[in-house]
Amino acid sequence: MSWFTSPGEVTERLAATGYLADPATSTTAYLAGALEKPLLVEGPAGVGKTELAKAVSRATGADLVRLQCYEGLDEARALYEWNYKKQLLRIQATQGDAASWAETHDDIFTDEFLLTRPLLTAIRRDEPTVLLIDEVDKTDVEVEGLLLEVLSDFQVTIPELGTLSAVRRPYVVLTSNASRELSEALKRRCLYLHLDYPDEEREREIVLSQVPDLEERVAGQVVATVARLRDLELKKPPSIAESVDWARTLIALEIRDLDDKAVDDTLGVVLKHASDHERAIRELRLRK
Amino acid sequence: MSSGLVERHIAFLEALRGAGLSVSLAEGLDAVAALSALPWDQRDTVHAAYAATLVKRQSLRPTFDALFDVYFPRLVGEGARGGETDEAGDGAGDETDGQVRDNGQALAQLRDRLARALADGDQEALSRLAVEMVGRFGAMPGRGPGLSSWSAYTALQRVAPGELVDRIVQALLAEGRTEEEAARVAARRLGGFTRQVEDDARRRIAEEKGPDHVADVAVRPSIDRIDFTSARKADLEQMRREIYPLARRLATRLTQEHHARRRGPLDFRRTVRASMSTGGVPLTTHHRPKRPHRTELVVLCDVSGSVASFAQFTLLLVFALRDQFQKVRAFTFIDHVHEVTHHFKPGADVVDVMADLAASTSHAALWGRTNYGRALTRFVDEHSDALGPKTALLILGDARSNYSDLALDKLKEMERGSRHAWWLNPEHRRHWDTGDSVAGRYAEVVPMVECRNLTQLGEFVHDIL
Numbered sequence: 001m002s003w004f005t006s007p008g009e010v011t012e013r014l015a016a017t018g019y020l021a022d023p024a025t026s027t028t029a030y031l032a033g034a035l036e037k038p039l040l041v042e043g044p045a046g047v048g049k050t051e052l053a054k055a056v057s058r059a060t061g062a063d064l065v066r067l068q069c070y071e072g073l074d075e076a077r078a079l080y081e082w083n084y085k086k087q088l089l090r091i092q093a094t095q096g097d098a099a100s101w102a103e104t105h106d107d108i109f110t111d112e113f114l115l116t117r118p119l120l121t122a123i124r125r126d127e128p129t130v131l132l133i134d135e136v137d138k139t140d141v142e143v144e145g146l147l148l149e150v151l152s153d154f155q156v157t158i159p160e161l162g163t164l165s166a167v168r169r170p171y172v173v174l175t176s177n178a179s180r181e182l183s184e185a186l187k188r189r190c191l192y193l194h195l196d197y198p199d200e201e202r203e204r205e206i207v208l209s210q211v212p213d214l215e216e217r218v219a220g221q222v223v224a225t226v227a228r229l230r231d232l233e234l235k236k237p238p239s240i241a242e243s244v245d246w247a248r249t250l251i252a253l254e255i256r257d258l259d260d261k262a263v264d265d266t267l268g269v270v271l272k273h274a275s276d277h278e279r280a281i282r283e284l285r286l287r288k
Numbered sequence: 289m290s291s292g293l294v295e296r297h298i299a300f301l302e303a304l305r306g307a308g309l310s311v312s313l314a315e316g317l318d319a320v321a322a323l324s325a326l327p328w329d330q331r332d333t334v335h336a337a338y339a340a341t342l343v344k345r346q347s348l349r350p351t352f353d354a355l356f357d358v359y360f361p362r363l364v365g366e367g368a369r370g371g372e373t374d375e376a377g378d379g380a381g382d383e384t385d386g387q388v389r390d391n392g393q394a395l396a397q398l399r400d401r402l403a404r405a406l407a408d409g410d411q412e413a414l415s416r417l418a419v420e421m422v423g424r425f426g427a428m429p430g431r432g433p434g435l436s437s438w439s440a441y442t443a444l445q446r447v448a449p450g451e452l453v454d455r456i457v458q459a460l461l462a463e464g465r466t467e468e469e470a471a472r473v474a475a476r477r478l479g480g481f482t483r484q485v486e487d488d489a490r491r492r493i494a495e496e497k498g499p500d501h502v503a504d505v506a507v508r509p510s511i512d513r514i515d516f517t518s519a520r521k522a523d524l525e526q527m528r529r530e531i532y533p534l535a536r537r538l539a540t541r542l543t544q545e546h547h548a549r550r551r552g553p554l555d556f557r558r559t560v561r562a563s564m565s566t567g568g569v570p571l572t573t574h575h576r577p578k579r580p581h582r583t584e585l586v587v588l589c590d591v592s593g594s595v596a597s598f599a600q601f602t603l604l605l606v607f608a609l610r611d612q613f614q615k616v617r618a619f620t621f622i623d624h625v626h627e628v629t630h631h632f633k634p635g636a637d638v639v640d641v642m643a644d645l646a647a648s649t650s651h652a653a654l655w656g657r658t659n660y661g662r663a664l665t666r667f668v669d670e671h672s673d674a675l676g677p678k679t680a681l682l683i684l685g686d687a688r689s690n691y692s693d694l695a696l697d698k699l700k701e702m703e704r705g706s707r708h709a710w711w712l713n714p715e716h717r718r719h720w721d722t723g724d725s726v727a728g729r730y731a732e733v734v735p736m737v738e739c740r741n742l743t744q745l746g747e748f749v750h751d752i753l
Contacts, residue, residue: 028339037318279639283469
């Protein structure tokens with residue numbers, strides 16, 4: 001099965017699920033499906049990296065298998081693990097029988113005692129699957145090595161069972177905040193996409209599609225103010241997710257016009273550092 | 289098979305490699321596979337396909353874009369001219385294209401349109417104007433075919449978009465923006481336009497002399513490889529924005545590496561306790577955490593004109609990483625020593641800190657000529673309490689001391705008084721000991737490290753932690 005037939009189709013189908021992709025994103029997403037290669041998405045926090053994977057799964061009707069990476073993630077959490085306790089029970093239960101060691105040994109290393117973790121799950125599924133490996137930069141370098149076999153050949157080697165190959169190649173999306181350089185070996189196997197803050201036009205469309213109750217004029221004001229904030233040298237520039245939050249806040253507070261006072265009152269929704277606040281107030285002349 | 293497509297593809301990959309992108313054979317094949325899966329009728333699609341398969345690091349993206357424009361130009365020659373041809377008879381294929389249409393009236397008119405486009409921020413009009421501008425005012429007619437060339441510099445000098453700033457700022461103020469913001473937006477748009485003009489000149493040169501000729505000379509290094517001492521104003525600004533992310537990346541990397549080395553001695557009690565759940569067999573061992581040792585850091589920076597920006601970046605980076613150190617103290621000097629630690633409050637705004645630092649430069653100078661010997665002597669006299677057996681000393685400067693006394697014995701004293709000492713020199717190693725540089729003499733006392741760009745700076749800071 002091919003995932004999409006053309007970049008244009010990607011744009012349409014993602015838009016239908018509420019994800020507005022720019023041409024580069026659509027082209028790359030299409031290529032990831034057509035070449036069956038993993039897609040590495042990098043960019044600042046809150047620009048829709050994870051959302052892209054979810055949107056692909058919604059658009060294609062595939063199930064989403066998610067592996068959330070964190071420091072200290074290991075093989076047992078990412079790939080598979082033997083159910084040690086169950087194996088122990090099994091051995092104890094058969095102790096009375098005259099079963100030979102060889103039989104027991106064969107018996108306890110079977111599917112029944114295998115706990116599949118996200119990577120193995122995604123490979124063994126025979127329905128279409130989107131595998132999301134989230135925040136891959138948070139893991140240790142060893143886990144990257146683990147990913148290499150999975151991502152290049154879509155197979156997993158379990159010493160007791162042999163090599164399990166993918167029944168059907170999943171659509172793999174890796175996301176990263178670039179807090180650490182990923183290894184060249186991993187990058188080489190992936191297609192690369194850098195998501196950045198969108199232009200004002202697109203951002204307004206995104207805000208409006210996420211918060212349909214918002215008046216178009218106010219949406220324009222929100223997006224323009226956010227764009228001005230991003231121009232300042234801030235520690236954490238506001239992301240798309242934060243513009244959407246801001247729009248929701250305005251709805252909740254029933255603010256119909258985003259004037260200086262309204263911006264000042266609700267600035268906490270978009271800026272999360274005290275020094276950023278001060279700078280924004282000073283530069284945008286919010287308090288006269 | 290002589291469509292030239294394969295040759296162009298190979299040449300493009302070669303140029304990318306030449307510019308410092310590590311493009312592997314497999315990635316080149318991926319690019320071909322990607323192209324064959326896509327329609328070719330849109331230049332952007334091809335661009336996106338190449339970018340997705342070849343560029344795996346965002347900091348290299350500008351380099352890639354510049355080379356892509358050279359090898360797969362947006363248009364050829366003047367391109368299909370827009371509806372703005374204001375002079376008759378330009379379809380005549382005249383030989384000295386530039387001169388015929390280059391006159392004062394055309395210049396005034398172009399500047400007028402340019403000011404309007406810049407004020408509106410109309411990208412499409414701007415890129416059209418850039419093409420037109422280079423075509424008209426940037427031509428350098430040569431004596432024979434293949435000898436003529438194009439100059440972005442000439443074009444920019446003639447049209448002088450810099451003089452239009454006031455008009456743009458006025459227009460932006462009318463839109464209700466604040467003054468500083470208007471100035472900033474105007475500067476950014478001008479910078480963008482200048483880049484477009486440079487791109488277009490490069491494209492035309494590539495067309496005449498072949499892309500390989502241009503690829504070698506015209507592509508600027510990426511921002512983390514630009515030398516501190518030769519950076520332009522816009523580069524410095526961009527570098528400053530890079531400092532915070534760089535510190536964050538370094539901190540993450542350091543924490544991870546420290547965690548990896550965290551396994552201390554075996555914690556017997558916890559191991560035995562955990563083994564209860566596995567029938568007394570200690571399947572997993574537990575270890576005591578290792579106590580991380582944190583050093584105190586003393587930074588002594590030369591802030592005289594030539595190396596000021598380097599000192600500022602290093603100070604910012606060091607202070608962004610302050611939680612990795614037990615204590616950081618910073619001193620600046622030209623020929624007098626001045627402590628600047630108090631400017632770096634936790635969570636302080638980067639822009640304010642830079643302004644404060646610049647303002648305090650005057651305290652570091654008595655006569656305003658760099659004098660290392662004097663500065664070192666003053667440091668030992670006034671601040672020797674800053675150094676101790678737990679301190680690491682970091683001296684930043686180009687070791688150009690205007691032929692004055694070096695005070696080598698004072699430096700030796702400082703080196704002995706601290707646990708480690710390094711000297712960071714922002715000059716290329718080949719310039720050391722030329723002119724009034726006494727890098728070699730100081731390097732005998734304190735190990736001297738070349739630190740010319742953000743990459744080297746990041747590596748160094750990482751290594752000393």
